[in-house]
Amino acid sequence: MLFNTFEFIFIYLPITLLGFFMLAKKSSNYAATWLAIASLVFYGSWDYRYIPLLLGSITFNYWMAIFISKIKKPSKKRLLILAIATNLALLAYYKYANFFLSSLSGVLKLNIEHLAIILPIGISFFTFTQIAFLVDTYQNKVREYKFTHYVLFVTYFPHLIAGPVLHHKEMMPQFAEKINYSPSADNFAIGTSIFVIGLIKKVIIADSISPLANPIFQIGAHPGLIEAWIGALAYAMQLYFDFSGYSDMAIGLSRMFGVKLPLNFNSPYKAENIIDFWRRWHMTLSRFLKDYLYIPLGGNRYGVFSRYRNLFITMLLGGLWHGAGWTYVIWGGLHGIYLGINHAWRALCETKGWQENRGKLAIIAARSITFTAVLSAWVFFRSPDFSTAIDILSGMTGLNGISLPAWTKAHLGWLGEAGWSIKFEGIPYIDFGSMGIPILILALGITWLAPNTQEIMMNTQPCLESVTPEKSAIPIKWQLSNLWLSFISAGFLICILNMNNVSEFLYFQF
Amino acid sequence: MITSKQFIYRFSFINLLLILSIITLNFGIDAKAFHHDLGEKGFFPRTTENSFLSKLHYLSSNKIDTIYFGSSRTEVGLPPNPSLVGGRTVYNAAVTGMGFWQLVPFIKHGVSLATPKQVVIGIDFFSFTSSEKEGNTDFDASLLTADYMSYSINKNITELKKALSFYSIGNSIQSLTSLFQGKSYDDTSEAFSFLGQRTPTKMHLMIEAQGKGSKAFHKTIKDIYKNSFSDTKENESFQKFDQIAKFLCENKISTKFYIHPVHALMTDILRQKSLWIRVENWKTELTRIASNYQNRQCDINIVDFSGYNSVTTESIADLSQSKTLNYYWEASHYKSAVGELILKRLFHEQHDDIPQDFGYELHQDTITSVLAQIRKEQSQYTTHHSEEIRLAQTWSTQH
Numbered sequence: 001m002l003f004n005t006f007e008f009i010f011i012y013l014p015i016t017l018l019g020f021f022m023l024a025k026k027s028s029n030y031a032a033t034w035l036a037i038a039s040l041v042f043y044g045s046w047d048y049r050y051i052p053l054l055l056g057s058i059t060f061n062y063w064m065a066i067f068i069s070k071i072k073k074p075s076k077k078r079l080l081i082l083a084i085a086t087n088l089a090l091l092a093y094y095k096y097a098n099f100f101l102s103s104l105s106g107v108l109k110l111n112i113e114h115l116a117i118i119l120p121i122g123i124s125f126f127t128f129t130q131i132a133f134l135v136d137t138y139q140n141k142v143r144e145y146k147f148t149h150y151v152l153f154v155t156y157f158p159h160l161i162a163g164p165v166l167h168h169k170e171m172m173p174q175f176a177e178k179i180n181y182s183p184s185a186d187n188f189a190i191g192t193s194i195f196v197i198g199l200i201k202k203v204i205i206a207d208s209i210s211p212l213a214n215p216i217f218q219i220g221a222h223p224g225l226i227e228a229w230i231g232a233l234a235y236a237m238q239l240y241f242d243f244s245g246y247s248d249m250a251i252g253l254s255r256m257f258g259v260k261l262p263l264n265f266n267s268p269y270k271a272e273n274i275i276d277f278w279r280r281w282h283m284t285l286s287r288f289l290k291d292y293l294y295i296p297l298g299g300n301r302y303g304v305f306s307r308y309r310n311l312f313i314t315m316l317l318g319g320l321w322h323g324a325g326w327t328y329v330i331w332g333g334l335h336g337i338y339l340g341i342n343h344a345w346r347a348l349c350e351t352k353g354w355q356e357n358r359g360k361l362a363i364i365a366a367r368s369i370t371f372t373a374v375l376s377a378w379v380f381f382r383s384p385d386f387s388t389a390i391d392i393l394s395g396m397t398g399l400n401g402i403s404l405p406a407w408t409k410a411h412l413g414w415l416g417e418a419g420w421s422i423k424f425e426g427i428p429y430i431d432f433g434s435m436g437i438p439i440l441i442l443a444l445g446i447t448w449l450a451p452n453t454q455e456i457m458m459n460t461q462p463c464l465e466s467v468t469p470e471k472s473a474i475p476i477k478w479q480l481s482n483l484w485l486s487f488i489s490a491g492f493l494i495c496i497l498n499m500n501n502v503s504e505f506l507y508f509q510f
Numbered sequence: 511m512i513t514s515k516q517f518i519y520r521f522s523f524i525n526l527l528l529i530l531s532i533i534t535l536n537f538g539i540d541a542k543a544f545h546h547d548l549g550e551k552g553f554f555p556r557t558t559e560n561s562f563l564s565k566l567h568y569l570s571s572n573k574i575d576t577i578y579f580g581s582s583r584t585e586v587g588l589p590p591n592p593s594l595v596g597g598r599t600v601y602n603a604a605v606t607g608m609g610f611w612q613l614v615p616f617i618k619h620g621v622s623l624a625t626p627k628q629v630v631i632g633i634d635f636f637s638f639t640s641s642e643k644e645g646n647t648d649f650d651a652s653l654l655t656a657d658y659m660s661y662s663i664n665k666n667i668t669e670l671k672k673a674l675s676f677y678s679i680g681n682s683i684q685s686l687t688s689l690f691q692g693k694s695y696d697d698t699s700e701a702f703s704f705l706g707q708r709t710p711t712k713m714h715l716m717i718e719a720q721g722k723g724s725k726a727f728h729k730t731i732k733d734i735y736k737n738s739f740s741d742t743k744e745n746e747s748f749q750k751f752d753q754i755a756k757f758l759c760e761n762k763i764s765t766k767f768y769i770h771p772v773h774a775l776m777t778d779i780l781r782q783k784s785l786w787i788r789v790e791n792w793k794t795e796l797t798r799i800a801s802n803y804q805n806r807q808c809d810i811n812i813v814d815f816s817g818y819n820s821v822t823t824e825s826i827a828d829l830s831q832s833k834t835l836n837y838y839w840e841a842s843h844y845k846s847a848v849g850e851l852i853l854k855r856l857f858h859e860q861h862d863d864i865p866q867d868f869g870y871e872l873h874q875d876t877i878t879s880v881l882a883q884i885r886k887e888q889s890q891y892t893t894h895h896s897e898e899i900r901l902a903q904t905w906s907t908q909h
Contacts, residue, residue, distance in 0.1 A: 006671055185514035192521060480512050489524045500675045
């Protein structure tokens with residue numbers, strides 16, 4: 001069951017909300033239990049066979065945490081290692097076993113059959129969430145061990161499938177907060193508005209753009225300059241609006257239950273360098289990777305070389321976390337290199353005493369360079385294999401030639417005569433008659449000129465972090481008014497009328 | 511400024527009201543005839559054009575003696591004429607774009623609810639090797655059940671969802687506009703379908719949309735040149751074929767599989783792509799699977815109309831922008847005249863109209879000689895129609 005389905009919006013959500021607040025009148029414990037059960041039903045709607053796996057994982061980690069909290073070193077550490085290893089083994093089996101086998105087949109030139117494994121949806125998210133809980137227990141940072149709240153923290157349906165990657169210290173206290181068990185009109189109004197904004201991002205923008213990207217990323221597509229750029233830009237926008245739309249919906253849904261979630265996106269394509277990008281893109285994953293991988297690896301504590309090495313390893317594993325494929329590893333590796341270059345540049349600026357230029361042109365240049373680097377890496381992230389990625393990058397650099405509509409030959413025919421590799425046979429793959437291109441242009445405009453959801457909703461404290469709004473070309477602020485009511489209602493209705501062709505959220509596959 | 515409560519109440523009221531109104535309007539008008547028979551008289555003008563849901567509705571609400579299943583080739587080509595199939599009720603349930611992988615649940619559903627005594631199923635090498643991406647896009651396996659009650663519930667839920675869309679609003683507007691203008695929904699005096707078969711009126715419009723006679727023919731040939739003919743899909747399709755034969759055998763339904771008589775120029779692409787051995791192995795395997803059920807006294811047979819016979823080798827010399835061939839709309843879709851010959855051959859073994867070389871029965875005892883005969887006809891065709899073959903090859907590279 002997806003957030004953007006009739007079943008979710010008109011059946012699951014009203015029943016879950018109604019049950020939660022009715023039971024909350026009797027006991028907050030009943031309400032929390034109801035919400036946990038409803039979350040398991042939500043999870044089971046994909047494949048009920050994985051509910052035992054999820055419950056097994058929760059029970060195992062909960063009891064391991066209890067034991068870790070009670071025993072002393074060195075057994076404490078051994079138990080932590082055992083628990084983390086078990087989690088990683090589970091993840092490795094379900095997510096990486098076939099990747100390992102196919103890589104082995106390739107290296108040894110053997111025909112090893114793949115295992116019949118179906119990837120349990122959300123396994124990467126609930127595994128990471130629980131590893132963080134175990135590590136914090138070991139470090140005596142956990143204050144609450146109530147089982148119902150722990151189950152709810154892991155299974156909580158707004159985040160279970162595709163994040164944000166939650167941290168127990170910001171969630172469990174909210175589940176213990178009595179006031180969150182009383183229905184609040186403010187929370188409903190705010191939550192509904194955020195949810196609808198997310199729905200618009202997904203249904204109207206991301207789903208309309210995806211047909212522009214899909215054909216370019218097919219094996220053997222061999223796109224020319226224009227198709228390659230449109231395809232790559234369309235994917236970058238699709239991924240952002242899809243995933244940030246999902247995150248908005250999760251934040252909005254959670255707010256209806258009175259619970260605030262952490263911010264996951266903060267206008268990442270406005271980043272002026274790669275370090276900045278990773279502070280804005282999938283922020284909860286970046287936080288997890290930093291706290292539970294980069295810092296334990298040594299962080300920047302052992303000199304410049306180890307810092308770069310740790311950064312690179314972190315990004316490489318971050319890439320692998322996204323999917324069991326070499327293209328994801330390359331994507332992670334590229335970002336590791338980008339971060340290394342960014343840190344080296346900063347160090348050089350500091351050494352030389354160069355001041356940062358904050359002029360408009362400098363900002364535009366910085367954003368453009370950052371976005372181009374991110375875009376090039378997305379090509380690997382989306383491509384089915386390495387050679388397709390190279391083919392698209394070749395297209396983007398003009399190495400595959402240019403195709404133009406036949407009618408342009410009368411005006412631009414001279415370019416061909418001047419030695420350019422131009423065909424006047426139409427632009428393949430791109431349907432200029434569809435809504436894809438206008439919506440792609442709109443998406444680019446929103447990305448760079450408009451405030452993001454959190455900035456729009458700033459008056460309502462939409463997420464756990466406080467948001468400092470950037471100067472935006474189009475200042476928009478949500479408020480309780482008939483104008484906003486009309487916008488949210490119209491947006492909701494348009495989404496509903498577009499929801500017959502449901503597509504999954506991209507991050508569900510990770 | 512308004513309060514949060516006002517915001518929520520007004521949001522819920524506005525949206526509920528609009529959503530319920532849209533559903534009621536679209537479901538009631540049913541412009542695409544999802545729960546009305548095509549051509550049925552009603553207050554609102556409705557389409558007479560076939561769709562997956564309209565066919566499902568007919569199959570689920572009527573008892574039919576003979577049903578045709580298959581892809582658009584069957585839908586366009588086989589006339590639902592009771593006199594041709596033994597004077598019984600008949601319906602052409604073939605669906606445009608239906609992949610072979612979609613046929614199994616569809617046949618099971620249709621047979622369970624419409625309880626036919628005999629079925630005719632059109633098959634070909636092209637649909638056996640096509641990927642699952644190529645199929646009828648409206649196909650919804652969740653609607654296909656053996657039980658009317660669960661079908662009915664699922665169908666109504668699906669229709670309510672479909673009613674809540676811009677697409678349905680557009681269709682309702684078209685219906686209301688037609689109502690006020692006193693026109694038919696499709697703006698034609700003749701129907702687009704008759705008992706499941708696509709009518710010549712609709713075919714003429716479609717051929718026109720593809721650029722008329724010769725262009726439509728060229729386009730079909732060009733598309734086939736681009737096919738990948740996956741052997742993985744072929745193996746999966748054999749399993750599906752076996753499942754269909756088994757199901758129909760167990761339900762004691764007389765079953766006639768027939769291989770489509772696509773134009774010889776289209777068939778010849780398989781030879782040119784060095785796939786002829788695979789085509790012959792495909793026919794041999796079909797024959798072997800069918801024989802398993804023939805040995806169990808099931809009434810199952812396969813007749814091969816493909817290849818290079820008097821019908822499929824119709825010369826393209828007369829093909830022009832304004833004129834289609836006598837037997838073909840374009841290379842892939844044959845006309846009702848051919849469909850009549852097929853049905854006569856399937857149901858009336860001896861008939862004066864049927865050319866001698868049109869339709870070879872594939873049987874374990876005769877398969878080798880049939881394949882040899884087709885090879886001989888192929889050799890004659892490539893010799894005598896070399897100019898047409900060369901011309902077809904040039905179409906594959908045209909833009």
